[in-house]
Each structure stands twice: as C-alpha cells, then as structure tokens.
C-alpha cells in the first residue's frame with residue numbers, strides 16, 4: 001500500500017491507483033472531461049490537473065499514478081486558476097454562441113460542460129468562441145454528428161473501439177485543426193457503423209445524438225385523418241422516468257401508458273406482445289433446425305445493431321441468423337395487416353410509431369426489405385422530451401393499462417430488454433413445446449447479469465441444448481471468434497449494447513454500469529410479478545394464430561414475420 | 571501493434587503510388603488488425619502521406635513566423651498565379667501540388683521553398699518562377 005496526502009487527507013491506496021481514483025476515495029471531486037470510467041486513459045483535456053509537491057508542472061490526475069509519500073493539492077489557487085483558463089479554451093473551441101444554443105441543444109439537460117462550469121465556478125468567459133464552420137454529418141439514418149460542438153475529447157473514439165470493438169471514429173489533422181472524423185470523411189452512414197449509439201453515451205456534449213423523428217410524430221398526432229398506434233419496447237418502462245428525475249430502475253409502465261394516451265395516440269400497444277410472437281416463431285425455427293439438421297448454432301435476430309455488425313464483419317455466418325424479424329418489425333407487420341383489417345382502417349391512414357431504447361431501430365425501420373412496417377421510431381429520450389413539451393407530469397399520473405389485444409404480454413417478453421432475456425424466454429417455451437411437460441424452474445440464472453459472455457446447458461428430451469449469450473459488440477466479437485474456432489452451440493443470443501437494450505443508445509443519459517444493473521433488476525422484477533411468464537401461454541398470441549396466422553412457421557407467418565439479410569463487408 | 575513496421579509500410583505505399591489509395595488502406599487495416607479509420611487518421615496526421623494523387627512536383631512554401639516576416643506571402647502569390655492553383659491543390663496535368671507549410675528548418679534563410687526533396691533558401695519572386703520553369 002502507498003501513503004498519500006490529498007488536500008490534507010491522509011490515506012493509503014493500492015499500487016497503480018491514479019490520483020483521480022485516490023481523490024474519489026477521499027470524497028474529493030476532480031473535474032474531468034476526456035476521462036470515462038471503463039475506457040483507456042487519454043489525458044488530453046487537462047482539466048483534471050493537480051499540484052504535486054516537488055513537481056514544477058501540474059499533473060493530470062487521471063493519468064498520474066500515486067507514488068509513496070505523494071502530497072497532492074487538487075484545488076489550490078494555482079490549480080483553480082489554470083483549470084478555469086483551460087476550460088475557457090475548451091469552451092472557445094466549442095460552438096457556444098450568443099444565440100445561446102445551449103438552450104436548443106440535445107444535451108440541454110445533461111451537458112457535461114455545464115456541469116463542469118458549475119463545479120469549477122466559472123463566472124466569466126474571456127475568449128470569444130471560434131466558429132469552426134464544419135458541416136454536420138447527416139449521412140446516417142440513426143445518428144447525427146454536429147462537429148462544431150465537438151471538443152475532441154476522444155471518448156466516442158475509445159468507446160466505439162474499446163467497448164464495441166468497431167473503431168468508426170478517428171482524429172485527423174494536428175493542433176488546433178484536429179477534428180474527429182470517420183474513414184475517408186465518408187460519414188457514419190457510409191461506413192461500417194452499427195448504429196448502436198454507444199458513442200452518444202460517451203459524448204460529454206451535444207456533438208452526437210439520434211436522428212430525430214419526434215417532429216414527424218407531432219405532425220401525425222395532430223392530423224385527424226390518421227390513426228396512430230404506438231408500441232413500447234420492454235427496456236423503455238424501466239428507464240424513462242429517469243428523465244424526470246426518478247431513481248434509475250424505477251418501473252413506470254402504467255404512468256408511461258397514461259402519458260402516451262394524453263399525447264394523443266389512438267391505441268397504446270406493447271412491443272412485448274410481438275416479443276412473445278418472436279419467441280413462438282424463433283422457438284419453432286430452433287426446433288426445426290435441430291430436428292431437421294439445419295444450420296446451427298441459430299443466432300438471435302432482435303438487435304439491429306448486431307445485425308448490421310454481422311452483415312459487415314461476419315457475412316459468412318448470415319445463414320446462422322434467425323430469419324425472424326425483430327419484435328419492433330413484427331409488431332408493425334401485424335398492425336398493418338391483422339389489426340388494420342380487423343378494424344377496417346385503410347393501410348395508408350394507419351401510422352405505427354415505436355418507442356425504443358435504441359438508435360439502431362431507426363435504421364432497421366428504414367431497411368428496404370421491411371419498409372413500411374414501422375413509420376417512426378422515437379428513442380426513450382425523445383419520448384421523454386415530447387411528454388415534457390406537452391406539460392404532462394408523467395411520474396404523478398395514475399397508472400393505466402395497455403390496450404388489447406396487442407398490449408398483452410407475458411414475463412418472457414419483459415426480459416427481452418436485458419442481456420440473456422431472449423435466450424431465457426426461448427428456453428422456457430422450447431422446453432415445453434418439445435417435451436409437452438411443464439418446466440419446473442423458470443429462472444435461468446446462468447444467462448442473467450453483466451458477465452460479457454455467458455453459457456448454459458439445458459436437458460430437453462434427451463438432448464443437451466448448449467446455449468451462449470454475449471452483449472456489447474466487443475464481447476460479441478469474442479464469442480464469434482470462439483465459434484469460428486470451432487466452439488459448438490445450438491442457440492446463441494447476441495445483443496449490440498452492453499447490458500442488452502436497457503443500455504441501448506437511445507436510453508436516458510447518463511447510462512452507466514450501475515444504472516444498467518438497476519434497470520436489469522427491475523426488468524426481472526416485472527417478470528417475477530407476472531402471472532403468465534411463458535410466451536406460448538399468452539392467450540392473445542394463441543388467438544392471433546387461430547384467427548390469422550395459422551401456426552408458427554406457417555406460410556403467412558413467413559410472409560409477415562420473417563426477413564432476409566445483406567452481406568455488406570467492410 | 572508494431573508502429574515502426576506500420577509506418578514503413580505506409581511510406582512504401584506512398585512512394586509506390588504517390589498517395590495511399592482506399593484499397594491499400596483496407597489491406598493495411600486487415601494486415602495490422604486495426605480499424606481502417608485508424609489508418610486513415612494516421613494519413614491525415616502526417617503531412618507526408620496523401621489520400622489523393624499529388625503532382626509530380628510537390629512545392630512547399632514555408633509561412634511560419636520568420637519566413638512570413640521575409641514576405642513569404644508574396645512568393646506564395648507568385649506561385650499561385652503561375653500555376654493557377656490554390657494551397658493544397660494539384661494542377662490538372664498532375665505536375666504540381668502546392669502546399670503552404672509550417673517551418674522547413676531554415677529559419678535564418680527565409681523565404682524558404684522546397685521542391686520534392688530539394689530546399690531553396692533566400693527565395694525571391696523571380697527565383698521562384700525560375701525554379702518552376704526548370705520543372706516544366
């Protein structure tokens with residue numbers, strides 16, 4: 001252990017501890033910008049500088065390890081003076097203008113620059129901002145970049161490369177001309193970006209955000225001739241109230257449904273309904289592939305971030321992908337056929353809006369092979385913004401229920417929002433469909449939780465079904481390499497985002513590991529409290545098959561609920 | 571990753587083609603197992619790597635402080651007029667590329683210009699034209 005004195009506090013820390021980490025232990029907050037927990041150290045912004053006795057120059061706390069006997073001053077007059085000047089320089093390079101664009105920024109409620117300004121007590125800015133005049137990157141269906149707001153902290157670069165294992169961004173040029181860009185300046189929509197949106201969570205400013213659909217949604221809500229239905233993904237209900245100041249993981253399903261009705265949606269439905277439907281179709285596909293010697297392992301297909309990833313990086317594995325559309329797209333297809341016909345709504349007057357924790361869903365909805373299933377995709381953040389803009393005090397509303405019949409679901413659908421959930425839901429159903437016996441233990445603890453790659457084995461009718469789960473594209477790549485090297489499974493669940501969709505790129509900011517865990521806990525809580533916890537027990541799914549689809553895997557089911565993929569390469 | 575090998579490889583490509591084409595970036599990325607954005611970023615960081623074909627003669631004129639005081643601006647203007655291109659551009663016949671750069675290491679002898687690997691010091695306007703004429 002090493003002895004250190006920070007701001008007069010004596011403490012002992014382990015070898016390899018940085019000044020920043022030690023200060024945190026002593027309950028001292030050193031402001032940071034380019035540092036993010038879980039990413040490598042860059043040491044570029046210099047905001048975290050501190051005084052170390054015996055050293056002439058100030059040292060960056062995030063990049064300096066404690067030495068035995070070190071005496072550190074984190075907020076001395078010299079440090080505070082330098083820190084303010086550094087901050088002014090950073091701000092000058094950022095597009096804060098007299099038009100006060102902070103007010104209109106996507107991060108007006110969650111900007112880290114604003115927080116730092118508060119923390120270090122900025123009272124004046126002596127430098128006028130430089131308009132760098134960079135164009136916006138609007139090449140992607142999912143994510144937009146505003147480089148004028150970029151402070152080149154590099155967090156998006158490291159998040160994409162180190163956590164997601166992709167590496168879409170790079171720095172280019174030198175000195176004051178340094179910019180963050182993509183390969184060949186092509187823009188995010190023209191390179192191998194998966195649209196997962198994890199870079200948005202890394203960004204301290206409004207330089208990265210989703211492509212907005214909320215304006216179009218307001219328009220259709222105010223258009224009397226349109227019948228507008230909404231579906232909400234499982235991960236949204238355990239996160240949306242964070243945007244209203246609630247504790248992470250607060251379950252707000254009923255309040256959210258009430259708020260959606262007040263916003264003017266004609267029907268408030270649930271993506272959970274089509275998640276149950278997905279399990280019926282995907283479970284059937286799994287059983288068929290096992291029985292008929294089809295391509296194994298079967299890969300799940302619910303995460304559009306993962307789909308784009310495999311299309312770019314492992315196109316040779318595309319036959320392994322389940323042909324099932326994702327729950328979002330299945331919902332759209334059923335709404336525009338079964339629901340529209342049943343209620344005599346002309347297809348052109350029916351608008352399907354979805355609320356997703358996900359930015360990649362915006363790209364998915366635009367895929368030509370499924371065009372028209374879903375019209376608009378709102379992120380959790382966008383919906384929270386609309387609810388605020390309508391003056392609805394969501395968290396204090398009386399709870400309301402989803403509309404029938406596409407609003408009814410089992411606990412198996414709820415857990416789709418967490419890593420391992422699709423696997424668990426599928427195993428519950430596959431077991432009972434194959435054996436005809438009741439599954440005794442519904443909880444598959446092996447596939448739950450934040451471990452990057454999880455495995456389990458289940459005995460079904462004399463066959464040992466081997467399953468694996470990976471979340472976060474860095475882990476997904478590792479698992480894919482294991483499979484490439486010969487590791488054998490029957491069924492594999494892959495999700496682009498760390499923690500699964502509860503950690504999706506469209507979720508409230510901040511989304512940290514601690515917050516992910518709280519949202520996951522709530523998801524399993526919802527499942528536990530449901531009477532029906534197996535997808536095949538959903539009475540309305542049975543009704544849908546009886547009235548319309550026939551049986552799982554039928555010709556009509558294939559037409560509406562299945563899709564195909566594109567080998568993209570890099 | 572071995573950066574020395576990586577940079578040497580980039581120099582080879584640059585020397586072979588006169589620039590680093592996209593397909594070569596893809597190849598190098600695969601070879602060193604790094605994202606192609608990283609290769610691209612490296613090219614954009616170093617001034618001796620190019621993503622577009624350059625002219626046969628790369629004309630570099632220094633415009634850092636000491637050359638600037640010695641009227642390097644005038645030299646730049648003369649060259650621009652003569653070649654009909656702007657900073658960073660290449661002539662249509664792919665003969666000349668013009669670059670205004672920071673410091674060529676001869677600060678006491680400004681204005682300084684460089685044609686490929688050759689340095690010229692105390693450059694006057696007439697001298698600049700003569701140098702270009704020789705290339706044509």
Ligand code: SF4
Nearest residue numbers: 160193194196197199
């Ligand atoms: S959306 Fe995902 S893949 Fe694309 S740049 Fe951001 S982190 Fe990388």
Ligand code: SF4
Nearest residue numbers: 150151153154156203
């Ligand atoms: S886009 Fe955001 S995260 Fe990326 S370098 Fe710029 S400010 Fe940092």
Ligand code: SF4
Nearest residue numbers: 303305358497501504
């Ligand atoms: S894991 Fe969920 S949130 Fe992330 S890309 Fe996939 S579907 Fe979207």
Ligand code: FES
Nearest residue numbers: 043045046048062
């Ligand atoms: S936070 Fe330490 S240098 Fe940026």
